Amino acid sequence: MFSGAQISLYPMSDDFVDVILGALSALDPYRDQLRIETDDISTLLVGTPDVVLAAMRDLFVAAAKSGKHCVMHAMLSRGCPGEPDDPICHVPELTGPLAPIEERKAQALAAVSSIPLAGQPTAAQFSLYTLGIGQHMDEIYGCIDFIKSSGVFDRSKNFCTKLRGDAAPVFATVGEAFVRFGSPQGHVTIDLTVSANSPTTR
Template sequence: MKCGAQLSLYVMADDFVRVILSSLDAIAPYRDHLRIETDDISTLVVGPPELIFPTMRELFVAAARSGHHVAMHATISRGCPGEPDMDICEPEQPSAFDEDLEKRKRRAARAVTDAPSTGQRVAVQFSLYPLGPADYMDEIYGCIDFLKASPVFDRAKNYCTRLAGDAGPVFEALSQAWLSFGDPNAHVAIDLTASANSPSPDAAA
């Protein structure tokens, strides 16, 4: 199985180059466990599924701490049938998918509650796509139930869910949505946009 993300970071400031490059330094501790490739459009992060969202969190929080309005768009995927299996993507922990949906919802909720704070507020909207199985909507509804009960749920939007709060529990909620819902042997994807320090009035919501 291949697990990874293509992400693009946008900094609304004259010194965006400095902010982006210094933010990439924040993910240095993960580089021994991941394949990370950056070009002029995006950064590819490939590796164990448990490390994908922590890596994204560190990158985004480092950029947000510049004080500038920053945004990130990412496409996250695991189990794509069109991608080769990679040993680097072996999970560090066993899948929780053998548990029934209610147990997975409670397990995911505990992980969000236990997530450490970063001191950086973020807002994220995302959509979960568990591809393949006929009962995929059961997984989506289960994920929505989990999110609505979490402290970072903001509101439902057309085609997506908005989360807001400290980046620690927000990115943990995203990670749990990806790891705990959707057959681990099937293709599961997430499309997300994150924002911090926005001048929009909604940024304080």
């Protein structure tokens, strides 16, 4: 299994460099659990989905605490057949047969409800793609049912679902969608955009 994310952080501020550099220390607790590669467009985080999402969350929250309008865009992928297996990505949830969808929805809700709050109001939109399985719409509809009960569901939009709430359950909801829906060994991707401190909400 190979799992990770390409992420880009955009502080809407003249001092965007200081905001980004100031937020990078939030990745320090995760550096021994992730492979991190940065270029002029994005940063690759490779590791287990829980660690990848936690690192993304903490980086975003650290930047958003600046009070500046911050946006993060991320492309998440697991199980891509074009990527090599990497032991750093192995996690029990991504092994074994596909459990009944109601069981997975309950597990996802339990995981989100146990997350401590981060204290950062956040909005997000994301699209889930469960690739290479015949019943992919069953998985997507099951994921949408979970999201509607997650406590951070805002509304359905064309091509995506919008979330709103504290950053911790927002990122946890995306993480559960990423892990619980689609074949455990299958190729699943998410396109995610997260925003905080947007002037349009004032």
